[in-house]
Amino acid sequence: MTERVRKLREQSINAVPHVSPERARIVTGFYKEAQFLSAPMRRAMTFRRIMEQKDICINDGELIVGERGPAPKATYTFPELCCHTIQDLDILNSREKVWFRVEESTRKEYSDSIIPFWKGNTIREKIFEEMTDAWKAAYSAGIFTEFMEQRAPGHTVLDDKIYRKGLKDFKREIAHSLETLDFLNDPEAYNKKEELAAMSIAIDGVLTLAHRYADKAQEMAGRERDAARKAELESIALVCRHVPANAPTTFWEALQYYWFVHLGVITELNPWDAFNPGRLDQHLYPFYQSGVADGSLDEEKARELLECFWVKFNNQPAPPKVGVTAAESSTYTDFANINTGGLKPDGSDGVNELTHLVLDVINEMRLVQPSSNIQLSRKNPDEFLKHACRVIREGRGQPSIFNADTIVEELLRQGKSVEDARSGGASGCVETGAFGKESYILTGYFNLPKVLEITLANGTDPRTGKRIGIESGDPASFRTFDDLLGAFKLQLRHFIEIKLRGNNVIERLYAEHMPVPFLSVLIDDCIKKGKDYNNGGARYNTNYIQGVGIGTITDSLAALKYHVFERKSFPLSGFLRMLAQDFEESEKDRLQLVNMSPKYGNDDQYADGLMQWVFEAFYDLVNGRKNTKGGVYRINLLPTTCHVYFGSVTGATPDGRRSGMPLSEGISPVQGADRKGPTAVLKSAGKMDHVRTGGTLLNQKFTPQLLESEKGIENLTHLVRSYFTLGGHHIQFNVVNAQTLREAQAHPEQHRDLIVRVAGYSDYFCDLGKSLQDEIITRTEHQGF
Amino acid sequence: MTTAEVLAEIEKDVVFYDQSGGGASFSGGEPLLQHEFLVSLLKGCKRLNIHTVVDTAGLTTAAILDGVSAFADLFLYDLKTLDDAKHREFTGVSNVQILSNLRRLSDQQKPVIVRLPLIPGVNDTFEDIRRVGEFVAQLGNVHEIHLLPYHPTGTEKYVRLGKEFEMEGAVPPSADDLSLYVKELRQYVAGVSIGG
Numbered sequence: 001m002t003e004r005v006r007k008l009r010e011q012s013i014n015a016v017p018h019v020s021p022e023r024a025r026i027v028t029g030f031y032k033e034a035q036f037l038s039a040p041m042r043r044a045m046t047f048r049r050i051m052e053q054k055d056i057c058i059n060d061g062e063l064i065v066g067e068r069g070p071a072p073k074a075t076y077t078f079p080e081l082c083c084h085t086i087q088d089l090d091i092l093n094s095r096e097k098v099w100f101r102v103e104e105s106t107r108k109e110y111s112d113s114i115i116p117f118w119k120g121n122t123i124r125e126k127i128f129e130e131m132t133d134a135w136k137a138a139y140s141a142g143i144f145t146e147f148m149e150q151r152a153p154g155h156t157v158l159d160d161k162i163y164r165k166g167l168k169d170f171k172r173e174i175a176h177s178l179e180t181l182d183f184l185n186d187p188e189a190y191n192k193k194e195e196l197a198a199m200s201i202a203i204d205g206v207l208t209l210a211h212r213y214a215d216k217a218q219e220m221a222g223r224e225r226d227a228a229r230k231a232e233l234e235s236i237a238l239v240c241r242h243v244p245a246n247a248p249t250t251f252w253e254a255l256q257y258y259w260f261v262h263l264g265v266i267t268e269l270n271p272w273d274a275f276n277p278g279r280l281d282q283h284l285y286p287f288y289q290s291g292v293a294d295g296s297l298d299e300e301k302a303r304e305l306l307e308c309f310w311v312k313f314n315n316q317p318a319p320p321k322v323g324v325t326a327a328e329s330s331t332y333t334d335f336a337n338i339n340t341g342g343l344k345p346d347g348s349d350g351v352n353e354l355t356h357l358v359l360d361v362i363n364e365m366r367l368v369q370p371s372s373n374i375q376l377s378r379k380n381p382d383e384f385l386k387h388a389c390r391v392i393r394e395g396r397g398q399p400s401i402f403n404a405d406t407i408v409e410e411l412l413r414q415g416k417s418v419e420d421a422r423s424g425g426a427s428g429c430v431e432t433g434a435f436g437k438e439s440y441i442l443t444g445y446f447n448l449p450k451v452l453e454i455t456l457a458n459g460t461d462p463r464t465g466k467r468i469g470i471e472s473g474d475p476a477s478f479r480t481f482d483d484l485l486g487a488f489k490l491q492l493r494h495f496i497e498i499k500l501r502g503n504n505v506i507e508r509l510y511a512e513h514m515p516v517p518f519l520s521v522l523i524d525d526c527i528k529k530g531k532d533y534n535n536g537g538a539r540y541n542t543n544y545i546q547g548v549g550i551g552t553i554t555d556s557l558a559a560l561k562y563h564v565f566e567r568k569s570f571p572l573s574g575f576l577r578m579l580a581q582d583f584e585e586s587e588k589d590r591l592q593l594v595n596m597s598p599k600y601g602n603d604d605q606y607a608d609g610l611m612q613w614v615f616e617a618f619y620d621l622v623n624g625r626k627n628t629k630g631g632v633y634r635i636n637l638l639p640t641t642c643h644v645y646f647g648s649v650t651g652a653t654p655d656g657r658r659s660g661m662p663l664s665e666g667i668s669p670v671q672g673a674d675r676k677g678p679t680a681v682l683k684s685a686g687k688m689d690h691v692r693t694g695g696t697l698l699n700q701k702f703t704p705q706l707l708e709s710e711k712g713i714e715n716l717t718h719l720v721r722s723y724f725t726l727g728g729h730h731i732q733f734n735v736v737n738a739q740t741l742r743e744a745q746a747h748p749e750q751h752r753d754l755i756v757r758v759a760g761y762s763d764y765f766c767d768l769g770k771s772l773q774d775e776i777i778t779r780t781e782h783q784g785f
Numbered sequence: 786m787t788t789a790e791v792l793a794e795i796e797k798d799v800v801f802y803d804q805s806g807g808g809a810s811f812s813g814g815e816p817l818l819q820h821e822f823l824v825s826l827l828k829g830c831k832r833l834n835i836h837t838v839v840d841t842a843g844l845t846t847a848a849i850l851d852g853v854s855a856f857a858d859l860f861l862y863d864l865k866t867l868d869d870a871k872h873r874e875f876t877g878v879s880n881v882q883i884l885s886n887l888r889r890l891s892d893q894q895k896p897v898i899v900r901l902p903l904i905p906g907v908n909d910t911f912e913d914i915r916r917v918g919e920f921v922a923q924l925g926n927v928h929e930i931h932l933l934p935y936h937p938t939g940t941e942k943y944v945r946l947g948k949e950f951e952m953e954g955a956v957p958p959s960a961d962d963l964s965l966y967v968k969e970l971r972q973y974v975a976g977v978s979i980g981g
Contacts, residue, residue, distance in 0.1 A: 603797050679801050686800075718805035725800050 001364050002300075004061045005307040009365065011059065012072060012314045017332060018101035019084075019092065019320060020074035021109045023267065026050050027080060028117050038191075040198035040532060044517045047268050048205035054267075056212055058220060058236070061229070063308045064256055065213050065236055066263050072315035075100060078270045079114055081514070082124035082150045086111055088322045097767050098330055100320045123514060124149050124322070127506055135502045137468040141461045142649030143451065144499050144545075145444045145642060147272060148506050150321055152514060153534055154271020157278040157339075157427045158522055159436025162257055163287075166246035167203045173527050174200045181530065192530025195517065195537075199527065202518035206264045207245055214240035251287040251297050255309045261522065262312075266334075268518045270319045272442065273335040273428040275519075276370075278435040281340045281355040288354050299357065306361045313370035330641065330772065331763050333368050339425040341384055342375030342404040347422055349379045356387055362398055363391045368763055375425050376724065377404035385717045392716075392733050393707040397756055400732035402426045403724040409691045410729070414634070416540060429638050430695035430730045431544070437524045438540040439533055439629070440694065443503045445546045445642040448553040448614065449663055450650045451495055455488045456576060462651050470494045475572055481565040485557075489617050496621045499545060500633065507543075507628045511535035541631030544694055547618050548639040548646055551664025554600040554611040555655035555673060559593050561610070579652045582659045593656035594673075601669025602676045603683035615688055623692070637667050637688070638697040644772050662775045666697035671778045678719060686726030693729065701734040734776070741765065741777045788822070792829040799835070808836030808858070817845045820853055827856035840900075843883040850886050851893075860897045861931075862887055866908040867916040875907055884920070891924040898929040899974075903966070905935055905955045914966050918973035929976035932966060934958045 001009070030046045037045065055070035069076055077084060084092075089110060093102040127149050131139070138144060147153075178196050183189040214237045221233035235252075242249070243257035258277050265275040277283065291297025318334035340358050342350045362372045374388045388399055402425070410432050411421035424434040433440040451469075454461055459469035472487035511534050519533045520526035526537030563569045570578075570589070583590040598606035618635055625633040639646075647662035655670060657663075664670045667685050674681045678700055685698050706712050716733070723731055734756050744751035748766035756765045756776055765773065795809045802808050809830055816823050816839055823839070830837045839853060840861040854860075864887070865880070866872050872880040890897050899921055903909045921927045935957050943950040958966075963979055970977045 679798055683797060683800075715805070718801065718807075722801045722804045725804065 002304050008311045012311045015072040017073045017317050020069040021106045023076040024079045024114050026053050028114050038194040040195045040515045040517050043515050044198035044201040047202050051205035051209040064259050066259050068316050075317050079118045082322045083118040083122050084322050092320050130505050131502055134498050138498050141468050143495050144446045147442055147444050152269035152271045153441045155273050155440050157276040157435040160283050163283050167244045170521050171203055177527055195532050196530050198517035199521050210240045210260055251291050254287045264518045268516050276336045276427050279339050281358050285352050285354050310365045314367040330769050335428045337371040337427050340374050341380055343377050343422045345419045345423050351380050351384045359387050359391055372399040374399050375402050375404040386713055389713045389716045395735040402730050406729050407432050430697045432694045439538040440542045442544045445548045447646040448547055449549040449653055451491050455491045481561045493621050504628050536629035541629040543627045543633045544636045545622050546636040546638050548643050549663035550667055551600050551670040553614050555670050556653045557610045558607045559597040559654040562597050582652045590656045599673040601674030601681045601684045603680040608684050608687045634694050636695045668699050682723040690727050690729040696729045698731045738777050745773050788825045810838040812840035817841050820849045824852050831856050843886045854895050862897050862899050864899050866913050891926045897927050899927050900931045902933045903958055918970045922973035930974050932979050
């Protein structure tokens with residue numbers, strides 16, 4: 001790492017996260033004056049205004065320029081979606097972890113002008129106003145969460161288009177689309193005109209920003225005494241004059257172009273998972289090759305530029321939440337997840353020299369952002385996987401490993417072309433998408449064990465006594481296990497349909513009020529169709545519901561089947577009483593449930609067959625349902641950290657889990673239920689039909705000793721290849737020992753730099769809440785393969 | 786458990802053997818004490834083309850050994866000391882049969898990895914180690930020795946069972962000692978590693 005990078009990295013880590021009212025101020029000002037504008041024009045002109053007026057800075061020594069806010073970690077808010085109250089700001093300022101400093105002047109600006117303007121006029125308020133009582137009851141009971149109440153749909157990734165075309169080229173395409181509008185025969189022509197004009201204005205905004213940076217760099221160069229830095233600032237000015245207006249010609253320009261585009265997307269709105277360059281190694285490789293060939297670039301220079309680029313991601317924390325989530329949210333990570341390796345669009349091995357350089361950069365930078373993953377195909381060489389495993393061994397939870405071949409299969413099953421499928425990959429936590437061509441929206445986590453709890457209470461939530469489900473039958477009337485499964489499926493349908501109904505309303509709210517003309521420029525085929533990303537403009541439009549707690553629900557069904565219906569060791573009534581009392585005074589019975597029942601994660605078909613049944617039930621009820629953008633719903637199985645929240649609202653479960661404890665995480669077995677080692681876990685998880693999902697998440701934890709030698713690395717590669725032979729979608733490793741984690745919990749001050757894999761992302765262990773920390777400690781620590 | 790049940794369990798992990806070149810290991814206790822069952826499992830694995838390893842102390846008859854050897858792909862063979870008096874003193878039996886069985890496997894050209902437990906004060910002298918090396922060097926089928934240094938991990942278990950721990954105070958061999966042993970053994974056998 002060069003001295004420059006070391007300093008930039010240090011600056012980034014030490015920068016104080018704080019709320020910047022700048023964006024809120026500009027947006028509020030613009031909305032006050034903009035009266036007769038269509039939604040796309042209003043959004044585009046707001047965006048251009050921000051780009052014209054925002055404060056800009058070039059940090060000491062940096063080569064890639066541009067911050068979203070006025071300074072590193074000065075974090076924007078998005079009052080048009082959800083406006084922070086004074087209480088929210090105070091919580092952000094004072095909470096122990098993942099805090100944001102709020103200046104008194106910010107607080108004042110909020111109470112004087114921002115809050116009064118937005119009160120009653122935010123998307124969030126509109127959402128809650130539009131939702132039915134049934135939706136609200138299920139939402140507050142913790143059956144599902146709602147992704148779009150604070151953040152905009154995003155969940156998308158860029159392909160290679162910006163490396164071939166400048167924004168001026170996109171403007172020409174937009175002009176062409178405008179010219180060919182058919183106002184005589186196309187009833188949507190006017191809407192398309194507004195959208196296309198808005199796209200063009202949004203581009204002007206980003207071009208303006210780039211020119212402002214060029215001017216700033218030039219001006220700083222004029223004042224700079226140090227000759228070397230002066231030359232660098234002059235280069236920065238040249239780069240910013242060339243891109244993003246034109247297609248990049250050098251490695252440096254390619255990175256800077258992406259970064260301007262990234263800033264545009266995350267300033268326009270606060271889309272989920274920020275934004276993401278996708279296959280960085282493949283996109284940059286031609287620039288790397290030509291730079292090396294003409295002598296303007298070498299490996300060290302490329303490494304330094306990549307590392308400067310890495311720092312920029314870390315300077316942009318995820319926008320702070322409002323309401324309950326302001327108190328609970330436990331990450332600064334915004335889920336940009338860089339892909340390496342995989343396949344080329346023609347189906348050949350996509351690994352190149354730059355892939356290895358990117359892995360080195362991940363290893364050196366040791367930052368929580370950006371997240372990174374490798375796309376591993378059977379066509380990729382083992383040395384690629386080994387290199388990744390050596391980085392994983394360092395214990396910071398990165399990169400995670402995806403099965404590129406399964407991802408291609410998932411996308412093909414969804415009807416994508418083979419080239420689009422091969423250029424796709426994973427983003428956010430583990431979500432599959434066709435990069436640059438798909439809007440793939442996660443809409444909310446879904447609490448599968450809670451639905452069983454409500455089934456066993458015939459439609460009532462035992463926590464509140466409120467009836468929120470349907471009457472699916474008095475459990476006393478269940479004569480067979482199939483009766484119970486039938487009732488469960490009725491409740492599942494009920495709640496999934498409530499969720500889908502709500503989603504279809506929320507989706508329209510974004511389509512009508514919150515178009516994203518700049519993001520629409522970047523995703524095919526919005527320009528061609530004259531439609532916004534949030535309104536079906538993308539080539540593919542997929543919505544997801546993410547199932548949580550597959551391990552807990554499976555083990556719970558297995559315990560009921562085994563003990564109540566087969567061995568008849570407990571009558572159902574007694575069993576239910578035990579659950580109602582949270583196993584108080586029945587610890588012996590609880591231990592029998594924990595230790596003497598078939599459990600998912602042990603390659604035991606008794607339990608694994610039930611996992612498959614739940615998967616099929618969930619899949620049947622969700623997959624193929626229509627969204628409002630011409631696409632369909634599909635399922636994912638990932639929790640991020642939601643298994644902790646869902647656990648806190650779910651009573652004792654039949655697998656012996658006590659009330660309030662976390663649910664199982666990802667598609668992992670229940671914490672501690674896997675007793676036959678990692679190979680059995682992989683076998684069980686491999687029985688899920690990953691190809692019919694848009695992503696599953698599997699965590700494994702190893703102690704560092706296991707991977708010390710090259711033999712250990714080799715064993716890990718065999719384990720990964722085996723899981724992928726079984727069709728697994730994703731696997732990630734935490735390489736730390738429980739002892740270290742306990743020490744970090746007791747003495748956070750000595751372990752500030754400890755990074756662990758949480759779910760689809762890595763985070764500082766000490767920033768996590770106590771219950772999440774405990775949960776990570778108890779995740780089975782595998783001592784041998 | 787029946788042969789079929791054990792084989793079904795072994796077969797579950799074929800996907801991993803395919804990737805790693807691994808297979809099934811039979812250890813114990815002493816698997817040769819149940820040699821009929823062992824042979825039926827080895828035959829089953831052979832049918833499934835799964836690689837097999839038998840981990841044994843080698844105290845058995847030539848006939849039993851031959852029966853097992855006919856179906857096993859590799860032996861992990863414990864060799865404690867060449868000194869028969871010492872062998873008798875610490876294990877209660879002579880090593881004559883054990884050594885002759887090892888020669889027998891050599892005559893059959895059956896691949897063997899010799900495993901040498903290093904017990905402080907018992908067989909950890911240079912003389913002990915050198916003699917093992919010399920013996921193994923004469924055999925055509927041993928290309929690897931695994932040194933298994935003593936460790937006190939089991940101490941706690943003795944305490945919990947209320948048993949006297951006879952190795953109280955024994956010190957595991959130091960890393961320096963171990964590297965000297967490895968160096969010495971490498972003069973006789975190419976592959977020497979610690980642990981295994």
